[in-house]
Amino acid sequence: MLVAAQAQQASTLSIEGEVASPLKLTVAELLSMDRMTHTVKDRDNQEHTFSGIPLIKLLEKAGAATGPALRGKNMSLFILAQAADGYEVVYALPEVDPGFSDRLVLVAIEKDGQALLKGEGAFRLIATGDKKQARWVRELQTIKVLFAKP
């Protein structure tokens, strides 16, 4: 088995913070959910097809404020996505909710039908709608749902 595939099996993605039921998800669990794909040019300037679970589905599973609950004070919720190397990016919750935005933010687990490559980590964020790929977090470990004002 490929080293990347072995490392991927041991990895978990945590969904925590302002959620009803915090989750620790394995790649196997994500593979059992309904997946979506997104084909895009990566840094090598070649088209690649990423497969994964829309972030919104994982937030719904954890019981974050989504859909009709995304109003009032919940409009100041944001997502802090944290990587193994300490890299962090923020998305506002409405940016990833289909009621507000057509943007797709995918927690990718496969690229071109294979486990992600070494360096990408077990989980990688892939997002439509940004001109730069700076919010495409590699080695994603934790998704925290937080209020802008604690």
Ligand SMILES: Nc1nc2c(c(=O)[nH]1)N[C@H]1C(S)=C(S)[C@@H](COP(=O)(O)O)O[C@H]1N2
């Ligand atoms: N974990 C992690 N993800 C990251 C980064 C990083 O430093 N660490 N850099 C970001 C930036 S600024 C860019 S432009 C893209 C670049 O991805 P690449 O190195 O695969 O081209 O990854 C993003 N994801």
Ligand SMILES: [Mo]
């Ligand atoms: Mo970048």
